[in-house]
Amino acid sequence: MTAGAAYQAVQDELRPDVRPQLNLATFITTGMEPEAERLMAEFLYHNTVDGVQPLHTADLAQRCVAALADLWHAPDPDSAVGTSTGGSSEACMLAGLAMLMLWRSRTSGSRERPNLVMSTAVHVCWAKFCAYWDVEARQIPVAEGGSGIDPHTAAEACDSNTIGVVTVLGTTYDGFYEPVQQVCAALDRRCARDGVDVPVHVDAASGGMVAPFLDPALVWDFRLPRVSSINTSGHKYGMVAPGLGWIVWRDPGVVPAELGFSTDYTGGRMSTQTLSFTRPVAPVIxxxxxxxxxxxxxxxxxxxxxxxxxxxxxxxxxxxxxxxxISSADHLPVVAFTTHDHAGFSVTDLADRLRRRGWLMPTYALPSDQADVTVARIVCRNDLSDVLARRLADDIATAVTALRADRGGSRSRRRRDVVPSSSEIALTIDAGKTLGRGGSADLDTVVAGVAP
Ligand SMILES: Cc1ncc(COP(=O)(O)O)c(C=O)c1O
Structure with missing residues (x-):
């Protein structure tokens, strides 16, 4: 096969039938500025573990770690330990491993089975962590409507074999922040009562790059002494193409020595805490x-x-x-909704209709305790331009009208059945204020456009 033919064959197989920008399901960055893309292309062949290259990519990564540690109020950002990863899943795996190793050394190699306390709204990567490392997953049911993990129940679920409590800053299901501060307070009370002293990890895959900017008064990070580690996804609201995650520990004291490995066989001595060795450096750049x-x-x-x-x-x-x-974007920029019993159609029917207009809107069951509720979710990202958002609003209105027609045939159109279109509901943002590909505005314009 010639190069051209091979290229064409792969293109033909993969040609996405959904434009990434129309994918309402994903939290992943689907557009960057050409300069960022160019940098990624220029460093395509560089490896994070190359110690001999003239560019100091390890330094760049460390600067990013320090910036995140500072953003999340680590006591001494410059000495915070952290690393880039392939995504939040790997970062969560490392956070879990650190807690497991520290528990082992605390309990002098206890033969009892360790457990990890979390809600049923955690991402599947935590189930993986527990399965891969033989840790019992103690999951606390959550109620619908954004309350997340119940702090008291979480604290009472802990015992001397609990390696940690995971809290989520922005659940994948509905975008609500779990109450990290209240969980820490409940754990403080538990510790004072009977000495069960458990660290907290915050899975801030999305919220780690949202809450510090939009909810600065919310205390969820290293300001809470019990929070020992935080992860985020560079490739979500960090606004980098996949795959990039970050894990930061509050200080070197909560990082077990066994987690770091020092090597010199790629030229130059370096220490790694990651699960994989070779990884592309382009996302870090x-x-x-x-x-x-x-x-x-x-x-x-x-x-x-x-x-x-x-x-x-x-x-x-x-x-x-x-x-x-169900969720009106009070926390993450995410809208989650379902249909009333009387609707006569489901969110899956609505998603099917939108699919014909090019949109991919996911529908899924809520966590196990509310598994009978199927919701649809719309994730708003930077490259959902205002023009696209208006189109989405109009397409939803048209789809609902069509579903009503399917349902009721000639049912008379009462006033309350009229779906407002985007022109009736003013989308509050002016057109064109996106950064990255597809956006026309420069940063100054964006900042000027939203500043009071
Ligand atoms: C709360 C949470 N944790 C972890 C992950 C896994 O992140 P990644 O896809 O970066 O591995 C996600 C992904 O959506 C998530 O929402």
Whole structure:
């Protein structure tokens, strides 16, 4: 096969039938500026573990770790230990391993089975961690509507074999932050009562790059002494193409020595804490670019716009009598909704209709304790432009009208059955204020566009 033919064959197999920007399911970055893409292409053949290359990629990664440690209020950001990973899943795996190793050394190699306490709303990577490392997953049921893990129940579920409690800052299901501060307070009370002293890990895969900018008064991070580690996904609201994650520990004291390995066989001595050895450096470089390019003010502008957009969409969906909005983007820029029993159609029917207009909207069951509720979720990202958001609103309105027609045939159109279109519900953001591919505005314009 010639190179051209092989290229064409692969293209033909893969040609995505959904434009990444129309994928409402994913939290993953689906657009970066050309300069960031160029940097990634230029460093395509570089490896994070190359010790001999002239560029100091390990230094860049360390600067990113220090920036995140600072953002998350680590006591001494410059001495915080952390690493880049392939994504949050690997970061969570490392956080879990650190807690497991520390528990082993605390209990002098106890033969009892360790456990990890978390809610049923955690990402599947935590089930993986427990399965792969033979840790009992103690899962606390959650109620619908954003309360997340119950702090008291979580604290009472701990015992001397608990390696840690996981809290999620922005669940994958509905985007709600779990109450990290209250969980820590409940654990403090438990510790004072009977000495059960358990560290907390915050899975901030998405929220780690949202809450510091939009909810600065919310105390969820290293300001809480019980929080020993935090992860985030560079490739979600960190705004880097996949795959990049970060794990940061509050200080070297909570990182077991067994987790770090020192090598010199790629030239230059280096220490790694990752599960895999070779990894592309390009996403780390793109992260560094985004930190320089956006700065804290830029990130704030971008995530504020995403949340505003999501809240506008939620307000629109609230006016559709058949729909019940579960999450209105009060936390992550995510809208989750289901249908009322009387609707006569399901969110899956709605997703099928939207699919014909090019949108991919996921529908799934809520965690096991509410598994009879099927929800749809819309994740608002930076590259959901205002034009696209208006189109989405109109396509939802058209789909609901069509589903009503399917359901009721000639049922008369009462006023309450009229679906407002995007032109009736003003999307509050001006067109064109996106960063990255597809957006026309420069950072200054974005910041100016949202600043008071
Ligand atoms: C809360 C949470 N944790 C972990 C993950 C896994 O992240 P990644 O896809 O970066 O491995 C996700 C992914 O959506 C998530 O939402």
């Amino acid at each position: 793109a992260q560094y670019y985004q930190f320089l390019r956006l700065g804290a003010e830029g990130y704030r502008a971008v995530v504020q716009r995403c949340r505003d957009l999501a809240q506008s969409l939620a307000a629109q969906l609230c006016q559709v009598p058949e729909l019940r909005v």
